[in-house]
Amino acid sequence: MKLFSASVFAAIIASHYASATAHIRAPNVKPRRTNSLLTAPPQQPPLPSAQQAASASSSAGLNLTDIQGDILIGMKKNKELFFFFSITDAATFKAKLGSDILELITSTNQLLAVATQPITAVNVAFSSTGLKALGITDDLKDPVFEAGMLSNAVSDLSDPGTGNWVPGFVGTSVHGVFLLASDTIDNVNTELANIQTILNGSITEIHRLQGEARPGDQQGHEHFGFMDGISNPAVDGFTPPAEIRPGQALIPPGIMLLGEANDTFQNDRPPWAKDGSFLVFRQMQQRAPEFNKFLQDHALNMPNMTSEQGADLLGARIVGRWKSDAPIDLTPLVDDPVLAADNQRNNNFDFSDATNQTRCPFSAHIRKANPRGDLGGINKFPNQHIIRAGIPYGPEVTDAEKASNSSSTDPSLERGLAFVAYQSNIQNGFVFLQKNWVDNTNFFRPGTGVDPLIGTNSRNSGTDAPNTPRVVSGLDPNNATSTIEIGIDFVVSRGGEYFFSPSLSAIRTVLSV
Ligand code: HEM
Known part of the structure; x- marks a missing residue:
């Protein structure tokens, strides 16, 4: 009796090959970089080496392999895409999040040495409506996050209404954001396409913003021309004591990370929220x-x-x-x-x-x-400390804008700061x-x-x-x-949203199941 037809046999081989290549995507055999995906302007405090961070984190009991990479590193990205999405098929999204996206999420530890950096670093964070879309109803104990930015933009942030907001931010349909960072926009776009393929139509795009460090000697400077990212605080358990710069604040890890020492609600958070951080995103146009x-x-x-x-x-x-x-x-x-x-x-x-x-x-x-x-x-x-982790977006000022002393109304010439701030308590931060x-x-x-x-x-x-x-x-x-x-x-202000950037273990054990 003929057990397999030739086509069935070919399909088995193909599927075996596909699963083998999927296996090759595992973190320890990914293609590695020869140059860092991060910038390192001398004015900014440098990142600790992996060894330094290992020793600092062991004394404070921090698990840097479980904390998403963007939270503690500051404004050191070269190119970074913010991809805001709505979840349209929660079951598929959750399944793919656990089976394929999780292995792409970059931890803090991975960013500390070129040899362990991926080609494109990937982080993901969810709004409060996004967590609900995933079926998570636990109270994270942050009413500002819970209510969303639209509800306090005028009363707390002094936005003059939402007339200048990106339409996608007006409402509650932004469920999450992927942060994709690399040294080239091609790399970022390739990883975005990969993620979209994996997610198989379970999300729709609401808005995207491509950030990039300014060119030449303006690298590290924001669009008004000032060097940025110098004075982020040092974090106990991440910054080696010998590397704390004179005049730099030193904060306990719980000011940034839920459930860690000095988090205001350290003992009241859901256990899975530990080592996550609230991400404030604001698209701030600069004239x-x-x-x-x-x-x-x-x-x-x-x-x-x-x-x-x-x-x-x-x-x-x-x-x-x-x-x-x-x-x-x-x-x-x-x-x-x-x-x-x-x-x-x-x-x-x-x-x-x-x-x-x-x-x-x-x-x-x-x-x-x-x-x-x-x-x-x-x-x-x-x-009252935040870690600023944003990046400029938009092109350089054109000759025509210089001559007229006014910003163009052409949307492709909009420039500003993709402002990102991390903290464990948005009201305090x-x-x-x-x-x-x-x-x-x-x-x-x-x-x-x-x-x-x-x-x-x-x-x-x-x-x-x-x-x-x-x-x-x-x-x-x-x-x-x-x-x-x-x-x-x-x-x-072009608007924004509040997000929660969970630990990798929270994605594995709670958000994707
Ligand atoms: C387009 C918007 C913004 C621009 C162009 C901008 C620019 C700058 C620049 C050039 C610095 C000095 C560099 C440094 O100390 O690292 C700085 C520092 C800082 N900015 Fe902003 N910023 C913006 C928005 C914000 C917002 C919305 C906040 C928070 C509400 C903020 C909070 C801070 C803090 C905490 C510092 C550090 C001050 C210090 O520790 O000395 N910035 N910003």
């Missing part, structure tokens, strides 16, 4: 030509300074750092690129000697977002910073005004009109009590 025009028009008038130098000084006082990253608290009137490149010194300040704003305005972005010595020192308020400090006109002194870089005045003035004039004091070092009215928002 760079308008920002530059404002600086030129209001260039500070200082002895022996050209108007260009006066414009640079105003920009530095708005941010609190020069474009190089040198903090104005240490070098108030001239940029100091040597200081900027020295990461033992470039974060070592605490505003404690500045009472009259001749060094740094009270309203400067970095002083509003992290008041350091103004509130008693860098480690005084550990709960991102929302506190935005509401109580950045947009609080009386923080930290009465009459300070909003943060001139990113603050908006809509909540304070009870209006939903964009570009509500913002009155800011302290920008002129000659006359710190004088105020300046800024009639334009340099940053426009």
Whole structure:
């Protein structure tokens, strides 16, 4: 009796081959890189080596192979795609998440050495509606996450309504986001296509945003031209003690990771949520030509300074750092690129000697977002820390935009910051910073005004009109009590969402079953 026809035999061989190649995709035999997928600007604190992190994490009991890779590494991505999706077939999605996607998810540990990095790092996070779509109804004990960004965008974040929001963010249909990071966009697109094939129509795309480090010597700088990502906090259990930079805050792991030491609800979270983190995503459009025009028009008038130098000084006082990253608290009137490149010194300040704003305005972005010595020192308020992990998006300013001093309305020319912040408590972290400090006109002194870089005045003035004039004091070092009215928002909120980035074991044992 003929047991198999030739075609059945061929099918068996093919399926055996397919499962063998699927096996070849296992992490330990994936194709390996020869160069890092991450950037390493000298101004930013470096990542620990795998050995350093292993020893730091063992003393704090952190499992870095179970924590998704994006949470602790900061703003070091070269290219990063944010792919927002809605789950349309939960059963298929869950099955594929466990069987094929999980092995693509990149842990913290994997990112720490080139030899263990994948070609494209993959992370995944879910909104509260996304968790519900997967049948997860446990209370993660974060009401801000639970309610979603649409519900507190105006009341807490001062967005002037949602008129400028990306349509996909208006509503509750964003169930999750894939974060795909690599050194080329081709790699990222290949991995996205792979994921979409695996998920076999169980998700639909809501929105995508391609981030990329700016070119040449602007790598690491955001679109207004300032070096970014310098002052993320060190995390106990990840940052080796010897590598904590002078002036860098040191926070317990539970400020970032649920269920770890000093998490506000350490003992009340569902056990599976341990080692996950809340991911705040905001698409923040930057109107760079308008920002530059404002600086030129209001260039500070200082002895022996050209108007260009006066414009640079105003920009530095708005941010609190020069474009190089040198903090104005240490070098108030001239940029100091040597200081900027020295990461033992470039974060070592605490505003404690500045009472009259001749060094740094009270309203400067970095002083509003992290008041350091103004509130008693860098480690005084550990709960009010976030890890910023965003990346610029969009092209460089075009000649036409430069000439007209205005941002193009062509959607393909939109540029800004794909803002990402991690924390274990969104109210204490991102929302506190935005509401109580950045947009609080009386923080930290009465009459300070909003943060001139990113603050908006809509909540304070009870209006939903964009570009509500913002009155800011302290920008002129000659006359710190004088105020300046800024009639334009340099940053426009295009919306966003709150997500939960679970541990790999939570994906394996809870989210995919
Ligand atoms: C388009 C939007 C934004 C731009 C262009 C921007 C730009 C910058 C720059 C250039 C720095 C200095 C570099 C550094 O210290 O790492 C910085 C620091 C910082 N930013 Fe932003 N930022 C934006 C949005 C935000 C938002 C929405 C928040 C939170 C509400 C935030 C919180 C912080 C914090 C906490 C620091 C560190 C301050 C310090 O520790 O000294 N930023 N930002």
